Each structure stands twice: as structure tokens, then as C-alpha cells.
Amino acid sequence: MSEIFSAxxxxxxxxxxxxxxxxxxxxFWVSGIYYINVGSQILFFAVFxxxxxxxVGYAGLVSxxxxxxxxxxxxxxxxxxQHGFGHTSAIMMALVVGVASMALFAVLSLRSSGIGFIMIxxxxxxxxxxxxxxxxxxxxxxxxIPVRGRPAPFGYSLTDPVHFYYASLIVFIVAVAMVFIFxxxxxxxxxxxxxxxPRRMNALGYHVWxxxxxxxxxxxxxxxxxxxxxxxYTNFISPQTLSLxxxxxxxxxxxSGGPGTLLGPIVGATLVVxxxxxxxxxxxxxxxxxxxxxxxxxxxxxxxxxPGSARLWRLVTRKRTAAPPAPAATTERTx
Amino acid sequence: MNFWIVLTVNSITFGGLxxxxxxxxxxxxxxxxxxxxxxxxxxxxxxYVGGSIVIGLFGFKLNFWLAxxxxxxxxxxxxxxxxRFLLRQLxxxxxxxxxxxxxxxxxxxxxxxxxxxxxxxxxxxPEGLGGFxxxxxxxxxxxxxxxxxxxVVVAVALWLLLDRTRLGAMIRAGVDDPDMARVVxxxxxxxxxxxxxLGAGLAAFAGIIGGxxxxxxxxxxxxxxxxxxxxxxxxxxxxLLGSFVGSILVGFIYNFGQALLPELxxxxxxxxxxxxxxxxxxxxxGRHVP
Numbered sequence: 001m002s003e004i005f006s007a008x009x010x011x012x013x014x015x016x017x018x019x020x021x022x023x024x025x026x027x028f029w030v031s032g033i034y035y036i037n038v039g040s041q042i043l044f045f046a047v048f049x050x051x052x053x054x055x056v057g058y059a060g061l062v063s064x065x066x067x068x069x070x071x072x073x074x075x076x077x078x079x080x081x082q083h084g085f086g087h088t089s090a091i092m093m094a095l096v097v098g099v100a101s102m103a104l105f106a107v108l109s110l111r112s113s114g115i116g117f118i119m120i121x122x123x124x125x126x127x128x129x130x131x132x133x134x135x136x137x138x139x140x141x142x143x144x145i146p147v148r149g150r151p152a153p154f155g156y157s158l159t160d161p162v163h164f165y166y167a168s169l170i171v172f173i174v175a176v177a178m179v180f181i182f183x184x185x186x187x188x189x190x191x192x193x194x195x196x197x198p199r200r201m202n203a204l205g206y207h208v209w210x211x212x213x214x215x216x217x218x219x220x221x222x223x224x225x226x227x228x229x230x231x232x233y234t235n236f237i238s239p240q241t242l243s244l245x246x247x248x249x250x251x252x253x254x255x256s257g258g259p260g261t262l263l264g265p266i267v268g269a270t271l272v273v274x275x276x277x278x279x280x281x282x283x284x285x286x287x288x289x290x291x292x293x294x295x296x297x298x299x300x301x302x303x304x305x306x307p308g309s310a311r312l313w314r315l316v317t318r319k320r321t322a323a324p325p326a327p328a329a330t331t332e333r334t335x
Numbered sequence: 336m337n338f339w340i341v342l343t344v345n346s347i348t349f350g351g352l353x354x355x356x357x358x359x360x361x362x363x364x365x366x367x368x369x370x371x372x373x374x375x376x377x378x379x380x381x382x383y384v385g386g387s388i389v390i391g392l393f394g395f396k397l398n399f400w401l402a403x404x405x406x407x408x409x410x411x412x413x414x415x416x417x418x419r420f421l422l423r424q425l426x427x428x429x430x431x432x433x434x435x436x437x438x439x440x441x442x443x444x445x446x447x448x449x450x451x452x453x454x455x456x457x458x459x460x461p462e463g464l465g466g467f468x469x470x471x472x473x474x475x476x477x478x479x480x481x482x483x484x485x486x487v488v489v490a491v492a493l494w495l496l497l498d499r500t501r502l503g504a505m506i507r508a509g510v511d512d513p514d515m516a517r518v519v520x521x522x523x524x525x526x527x528x529x530x531x532x533l534g535a536g537l538a539a540f541a542g543i544i545g546g547x548x549x550x551x552x553x554x555x556x557x558x559x560x561x562x563x564x565x566x567x568x569x570x571x572x573x574x575l576l577g578s579f580v581g582s583i584l585v586g587f588i589y590n591f592g593q594a595l596l597p598e599l600x601x602x603x604x605x606x607x608x609x610x611x612x613x614x615x616x617x618x619x620x621g622r623h624v625p
Contacts, residue, residue: 115430130561130601133601
């Protein structure tokens with residue numbers, strides 16, 4: 001127990017308390033609905049990035065098809081609402097469809113790991129995009145499906161942007177807590193074991209495939225949850241949401257922030273949403289910048305912002321106490 | 336009856352185009368162990384550059400075939416530059432290399448949109464091939480037959496290159512065991528550049544050749560890339576025969592799917608991939624699971 005009250009952890013608690021206070025009080029000191037909406041976007045995209053990070057960061061499986069899964073859940077919500085179902089059944093359906101598709105995705109793409117996993121998820125994601133685009137009798141093709149109204153849990157209508165922000169915040173906090181517990185659980189440790197040393201884990205008697213499969217399901221759940229928030233936020237879903245660009249955007253959130261860290265995807269989501277929002281005011285197309293940031297981060301800062309800053313911070317504090325620097329953590333990726 | 340024959344010819348034509356695109360993709364994958372996600376962009380770039388030369392957008396006009404060669408060489412040089420100056424920065428880190436190719440593909444797509452705009456560009460069929468051939472009551476567009484012939488010629492040339500030349504032997508050695516190839520004195524990193532340039536050039540060539548039947552439009556890159564991925568998943572990475580069989584197969588399924596189930600054409604492609612992944616994860620002619 002003593003380590004919980006160590007200086008490092010006390011600092012962490014203070015930081016957490018400040019972060020929570022800022023998030024909760026945001027609507028009071030931020031003027032304008034526009035910025036509150038940006039805040040909501042950051043929150044649900046952070047949930048999406050947290051979900052992808054389960055695979056990219058903790059399982060070492062890079063998915064380039066997550067926008068497809070995101071889109072399936074979003075379409076499921078929109079389709080149910082369009083056909084006269086209530087919000088509760090639409091949301092339940094979206095969760096079921098999202099996790100079930102992730103299971104199918106996983107069965108196919110876990111045939112390989114590493115680069116093969118990227119290829120298969122990319123192909124699957126593009127097929128889902130093609131389906132959304134061409135299967136006009138269900139998805140209405142390029143026109144998309146409009147969604148009218150937002151749910152009102154406990155009579156608290158989410159049509160108000162501030163209310164929607166708080167709903168997103170609650171979902172976000174629950175998601176962060178879930179990931180926090182997940183990563184520290186024995187299962188999380190086993191998952192990271194399959195990332196670093198799949199053969200040894202196999203030799204130790206762990207079912208590597210099954211561990212990865214469950215991790216995929218958890219990732220799919222978070223993806224579906226964020227997709228539901230997204231579709232209620234935009235009140236619209238079109239094939240654009242499933243494009244490879246969208247998959248790359250969320251991957252950029254994870255990679256820029258720092259894969260395999262809790263804070264990384266949150267920082268990355270903030271960064272990407274803010275840049276995208278700011279930039280769209282100046283230039284027409286965001287893709288060139290997205291690509292350039294991608295290339296720059298991969299070449300210059302492959303570990304991501306959070307681990308990079310943490311390393312700097314440790315370097316500064318260690319110098320003061322004159323302790324020897326800790327060896328850099330080495331992680332082997334499976335080929 | 337005629338409908339089926341035309342559909343079959345179209346499928347083989349499309350398969351031939353896919354082979355030009357996917358053979359380079361598969362070679363790069365086999366040697367460098369990375370799926371080159373710029374491959375769709377190189378296809379599109381080749382089509383745009385070639386098409387622009389044909390209609391004289393750059394201030395000079397060439398006939399179709401010269402334009403095709405010039406554009407392929409340009410894009411091949413671009414491919415060599417990408418390998419030399421970006422991928423080379425990340426030796427051995429395949430994941431980072433894939434992400435860099437993804438980043439470049441977005442930049443390339445935006446660049447094309449900036450230069451050529453959002454309207455589709457149509458490329459005229461080369462002179463002398465605008466007609467039709469008649470055989471047994473069925474009518475075949477000459478140009479589609481020409482594409483099939485070109486694909487076969489390129490396939491044979493690639494096979495000769497890989498199977499009969501010193502360079503080909505070195506590439507095969509690199510695909511099978513890069514470390515051992517280095518030990519015996521083959522400069523594998525130089526092969527990377529050569530194969531990347533070759534693959535880029537082939538993709539661009541496929542783009543121009545495909546121009547008259549597909550036309551060139553923004554988003555063409557993202558339409559073609561998954562097909563190349565599918566060919567390699569189905570055929571197996573690094574195998575020329577695999578690319579050939581995979582291309583023809585995907586060409587047939589895609590075209591028949593589009594004609595019979597237009598709404599689900601993309602989805603039908605899912606089935607062969609599903610079967611291959613479940614029954615033979617290394618692909619039909621692949622040697623190891625990627």
C-alpha cells in the first residue's frame with residue numbers, strides 16, 4: 001500500500017484531480033457552443049482511440065480497419081432509428097452488431113499477426129466501406145442516413161450541447177476506468193505478454209489466440225460505444241465515416257499520443273481533433289496534412305508524445321537526484 | 336450468350352490490369368515484408384501523368400505508348416526516391432515503414448486532387464485499337480484484347496527476369512532468406528530500391544493502360560489498393576504465379592459480382608478471401624503466413 005502514497009503517485013493523483021476538475025467545469029469557463037462541441041468530439045474520439053489502443057498498444061496488433069467497425073455500429077444505430085425503433089433498442093443493437101462484427105474481423109485477421117494483420121484488417125475495412133457505399137437499398141449510398149433526435153436518459157435531453165458533453169464525459173470516464181482496470185488485471189498482463197513474447201507465452205501454457213481474441217472484443221466494444229456517441233453527435237452517417245482516411249486518423253491518434261499508454265490515445269485524440277478543427281478553417285483539405293504528420297511522427301517521434309515527454313521528464317528529475325538513468329524499455333514486436 | 340462472353344473478356348482484361356498492379360505489390364511484399372500502401376496512389380499517379388501527356392497538359396504531346404513509358408519511368412523514379420529517402424530511414428521496422436507508406440498515400444491523393452481537380456479525366460483509347468474484333472457472332476473491343484496481350488507479355492517478361500537472370504536470382508534469394516543473401520554478398524538494400532522502383536513503375540503502367548477503360552478520378556487509389564491486397568492475400572505474397580492466378584480470380588469475381596449483384600460487388604470479394612484465410616492462410620501459392 002505504501003507505494004500508492006509515494007511522491008510519484010501523489011503527483012499523479014493531483015494531476016488526475018486537476019484534469020477531472022477541468023473536464024467537469026469546461027462548459028462553465030468555455031464560452032460558446034462551438035467549443036463545447038469540440039470538447040464532446042475529443043471525448044468520444046478519445047474513447048475510439050482507447051479502443052484501438054487495446055489492440056495497437058497492448059496487443060501489438062495494428063488494425064487499419066477500425067473505421068469500418070465504427071461505421072457498422074453507427075449504421076446499425078441509424079438504421080434502427082430510421083425504422084422506428086426506440087433509442088434503447090438502437091443502442092443495444094449497435095453494441096451487439098459492433099462486437100459481433102469485431103468477432104468476425106478477429107477470427108479472420110488473427111490468422112496472422114504483425115503485417116498480415118494490418119493487411120487483412122485494411123482489406124476488411126475497405127470491404128465494409130464498399131458495402132456502405134454500394135448497398136444503396138440499406139445504406140442509401142453516398143447520401144447517408146440522417147438521424148433525428150437524441151435520447152433523453154432520465155428525462156435529461158441530450159439535444160442540449162452541454163448535456164451531450166456531460167454524457168460523453170461520463171462515457172469517457174467509464175471507458176478510461178475500464179481500460180485502467182483491464183491493463184492492470186492479470187489478463188492485461190497476459191495480453192502484453194503475447195505482444196512481447198508470443199512464443200514464450202504459448203510455451204507457458206497461455207492460449208495466445210484466445211487472449212488476442214478477447215482483447216479484440218473489448219476493443220470492439222469501446223469502438224461501438226464511441227460510434228453511438230458519434231452518430232448522435234453528428235445526427236448523420238455516410239460512407240465517409242468508414243473510409244481508410246478515418247481508420248488512419250484514429251490510428252494517428254494512438255500513435256501520436258503513444259501506443260501502449262493510457263494517456264497517449266487521449267492526448268492524441270485531443271491533438272488530432274484540435275488540429276483538424278483549426279486547420280479546416282484555413283485550408284480546404286486535411287488529408288495532405290494528415291499524411292505529413294503521419295510521416296513526421298513515425299520518423300521523428302516513433303514512441304509518441306506521452307512516452308517521449310515522460311522520458312524527458314524522468315531525465316530532468318533524475319538529473320536533480322543524480323540517480324543513474326533507467327534502461328530504456330525494450331519491446332519486441334512480433335514480425 | 337453474348338453477355339457472358341463479353342463479361343468473361345472484361346473479367347480477364349480487369350484481371351490482367353490487376354496483375355500489372357499486384358505483381359509489383361507482391362514482389363515488394365515478398366522482399367521487403369511490407370504491404371506498400373502507396374501502390375494505389377502510384378497507379379493513380381501513373382494514370383494522371385500519362386493521361387496528361389497524351390492530351391498535352393504539360394505543354395507537350397506524345398502518343399499513348401510513349402506517354403505510358405515516360406509516365407512509368409517517372410513514377411518508378413519517384414518510387415526509388417520514396418524507398419531511398421523515407422523507408423531507408425527505418426531499417427527493419429516494418430510497422431513504421433507501412434505507416435510511412437500510408438502517410439505518403441494520403442499526401443499523394445491530395446496532391447492529385449490539387450493538380451488535376453475533382454472531375455474525372457477520360458483517356459482516349461490509343462489509335463488503331465478503338466475498333467472491334469468479331470469472332471463467332473461475338474464482338475470484342477480490340478483495346479481490351481490488347482490489355483490481355485500486354486499483361487501476358489509482362490508476365491512472361493517478369494518470369495524471365497526472376498527465373499533466368501542474375502538479378503532475378505538475387506531477388507529470389509532476398510525473398511527466401513534476406514540474412515543469408517547478405518552473407519553471401521548480395522546487396523539486399525540495393526535490391527529493395529530496384530524492386531520498389533520496378534513495382535512503382537508497373538503500378539503506374541497499369542494505371543495508364545487502365546485509363547481508357549476505367550477513366551481517372553480522385554479515389555481511384557483507394558478503389559485499387561484493396562484489390563491488390565486481396566490478390567496478394569489470395570495468391571500468396573512474393574509469388575508471381577500467385578499474383579497471376581489471384582488477379583484473374585479477383586478480376587472474374589469482381590466483374591461478375593458487379594454485373595449480377597451490383598450492390599454487393601465489393602462484398603462478394605470477401606468470400607474468396609474468407610475461404611483462403613480459413614483454409615490456407617499463406618495464400619494459394621505463398622510459402623509462409625505473412
